[in-house]
Amino acid sequence: xxxxxxxxxxxxxxxxxxxxxxxxxxxxxxxxxxxxxxxxxxxxxxxxxxxxxxxxxxxxxxxxxxxxxxxxxxxxxxxxxxxxxxxxxxxxxxxxxxxxxxxxxxxxxxxxxxxxxxxxxxxxxxxxxxxxxxxxxxxxxxxxxxxxxxxxxxxxxxxxxxxxxxxxxxxxxxxxxxxxxxxxxxxxxxxxxxxxxxxxxxxxxxxxxxxxxxxxxxxxxxxxxxxxxxxxxxxxxxxxxxxxxxxxxxxxxxxxxxxxxxxxxxxxxxxxxxxxxxxxxxxxxxxxxxxxxxxxxxxxxxxxxxxxxxxxxxxxxxxxxxxxxxxxxxxxxxxxxxxxxxxxxxxxxxxxxxxxxx
Amino acid sequence: xxxxxxxxxxxxxxxxxxxxxxxxxxxxxxxxxxxxxxxxxxxxxxxxxxxxxxxxxxxxxxxxxxxxxxxxxxxxxxxxxxxxxxxxxxxxxxxxxxxxxxxxxxxxxxxxxxxxxxxxxxxxxxxxxxxxxxxxxxxxxxxxxxxxxxxxxxxxxxxxxxxxxx
Numbered sequence: 001x002x003x004x005x006x007x008x009x010x011x012x013x014x015x016x017x018x019x020x021x022x023x024x025x026x027x028x029x030x031x032x033x034x035x036x037x038x039x040x041x042x043x044x045x046x047x048x049x050x051x052x053x054x055x056x057x058x059x060x061x062x063x064x065x066x067x068x069x070x071x072x073x074x075x076x077x078x079x080x081x082x083x084x085x086x087x088x089x090x091x092x093x094x095x096x097x098x099x100x101x102x103x104x105x106x107x108x109x110x111x112x113x114x115x116x117x118x119x120x121x122x123x124x125x126x127x128x129x130x131x132x133x134x135x136x137x138x139x140x141x142x143x144x145x146x147x148x149x150x151x152x153x154x155x156x157x158x159x160x161x162x163x164x165x166x167x168x169x170x171x172x173x174x175x176x177x178x179x180x181x182x183x184x185x186x187x188x189x190x191x192x193x194x195x196x197x198x199x200x201x202x203x204x205x206x207x208x209x210x211x212x213x214x215x216x217x218x219x220x221x222x223x224x225x226x227x228x229x230x231x232x233x234x235x236x237x238x239x240x241x242x243x244x245x246x247x248x249x250x251x252x253x254x255x256x257x258x259x260x261x262x263x264x265x266x267x268x269x270x271x272x273x274x275x276x277x278x279x280x281x282x283x284x285x286x287x288x289x290x291x292x293x294x295x296x297x298x299x300x301x302x303x304x305x306x307x308x309x310x311x312x313x314x315x316x317x318x319x320x321x322x323x324x325x326x327x328x329x330x331x332x333x334x335x336x337x338x339x340x341x342x343x344x345x346x347x348x349x350x351x352x353x354x355x356x357x358x
Numbered sequence: 359x360x361x362x363x364x365x366x367x368x369x370x371x372x373x374x375x376x377x378x379x380x381x382x383x384x385x386x387x388x389x390x391x392x393x394x395x396x397x398x399x400x401x402x403x404x405x406x407x408x409x410x411x412x413x414x415x416x417x418x419x420x421x422x423x424x425x426x427x428x429x430x431x432x433x434x435x436x437x438x439x440x441x442x443x444x445x446x447x448x449x450x451x452x453x454x455x456x457x458x459x460x461x462x463x464x465x466x467x468x469x470x471x472x473x474x475x476x477x478x479x480x481x482x483x484x485x486x487x488x489x490x491x492x493x494x495x496x497x498x499x500x501x502x503x504x505x506x507x508x509x510x511x512x513x514x515x516x517x518x519x520x521x522x523x524x
Contacts, residue, residue: 050365051367051370074369108367125364132368132369133367133368133369134369134372134373135369136373137367137369137370139370139373140369140370140373140374140377143373143374143377143378144377147377147380147381150381150385151381151384151385151388151389154385154388154389154390154393155385155388155389157389157393158388158389158391158392158393158396161392161393161396161397162392162396165396165399165400165403167396175397178393178394178397179397182394182397196394199390199394200382200385200386200390200391201382203385203390204378204381204382204385204386204390208378208381227365227367227370228362228365228366229365229366229367229368229370229371229374230370230371230374232366232371233371233374233375233378234374234378236375237375237378237379
């Protein structure tokens with residue numbers, strides 16, 4: 001309970017802090033034109049939603065200064081190109097490394113010439129080559145940080161269990177969650193005999209998604225779980241585990257549904273096969289869309305405070321933004337729960353044994 | 359869909375898969391296994407302790423029942439003992455009374471016998487004395503009678519008369 005309260009308090013404090021920063025920027029601007037402000041907010045939101053090659057806490061729009069640090073860029077382009085993202089100067093200049101020129105366009109790296117020309121096709125996509133980008137981006141950094149935090153927390157908890165059956169410290173807060181995942185998610189969905197094999201994955205994915213969702217709510221501006229590549233990777237792992245643990249019964253229900261006439265079996269097979277792919281696809285889209293939407297709504301509401309530019313409107317929007325951020329805290333947990341729950345459900349389908357035809 | 363594909367970054371996907379799998383393996387080895395085992399062990403321990411408590415309770419109950427039974431038996435035995443003792447006492451008193459009575463009877467009988475014997479011997483003695491007295495008297499009488507002849511003859515005659523009469 002205390003941890004929850006602390007999280008709320010932290011969110012509120014950081015929330016207020018982040019608004020101060022933006023408010024200052026706005027005052028410095030002097031003559032605020034409504035249209036340019038709106039575009040700016042929109043750009044800021046769009047920028048926030050995307051992954052980036054540097055970690056910026058906040059920017060001073062007047063002086064064009066960015067407060068943060070740069071991250072390493074790793075490209076596969078005629079060998080490995082490794083350089084610091086500071087070379088891009090936040091996308092304003094062309095980065096040169098070993099005689100190759102790279103330019104940032106919408107947070108993506110394109111290979112270009114010394115002048116940094118980017119030509120667009122009819123669909124507004126650049127025609128330049130996009131080298132394979134294995135950079136340690138903001139999201140990758142957050143994944144690493146979350147991973148380290150999780151490892152410290154849970155390895156510490158395991159160590160504390162070695163001393164006695166009663167866990168101490170942060171484990172006291174985490175232990176009921178672990179028991180909940182075991183007793184309410186894994187055992188009812190997978191079955192008492194087979195759940196043990198899947199517990200490590202379910203626990204890891206739950207805490208991973210939950211912690212990253214929570215990090216997304218801090219003004220650090222990380223939107224890891226709202227990134228399609230992340231949710232795709234997680235859904236892919238669930239998909240692979242499901243298919244590899246599928247027993248005879250599972251495949252039989254897909255390709256030759258028992259208990260229905262033969263023509264139905266033929267019709268059902270492609271539908272079931274499609275379902276196999278749709279299930280993890282839904283898993284991917286659900287997490288991505290929920291987190292993405294939450295970020296957009298929250299940031300838009302914060303942006304509204306500055307659009308209103310008067311006491312009543314701004315304070316009302318502040319209350320609204322506050323309420324939404326509380327809901328987002330819940331959504332952060334809920335989405336982690338749903339992802340884990342559905343993964344467990346799919347594993348349950350794959351290992352299910354039953355004799356009766358239906 | 360176009361936006362989704364456009365947003366998809368292979369590099370991020372690669373890192374996510376790699377880092378996530380690494381995290382999964384590390385956590386599985388260093389965290390989940392020990393934690394889940396510890397939780398299971400603890401639950402087993404609690405379950406066993408509860409079972410043991412339940413068993414102990416049952417045992418206590420059966421012990422109590424035993425105690426109750428033993429107490430009852432003891433009480434019954436005591437009752438029996440007391441009853442028996444009472445019976446013995448009554449019997450002893452009755453016996454003693456009877457014996458006393460028998461002895462008294464015996465003694466009375468003996469006393470009576472003794473009295474009868476004494477009486478008999480006394481009577482015999484008296485008879486003897488009376489006889490000897492009679493003889494003495496008879497002797498004196500006879501001596502007197504026989505001191506003259508007439509008297510002797512008279513006597514013989516009377517005697518003969520008696521004898522004839524008989």
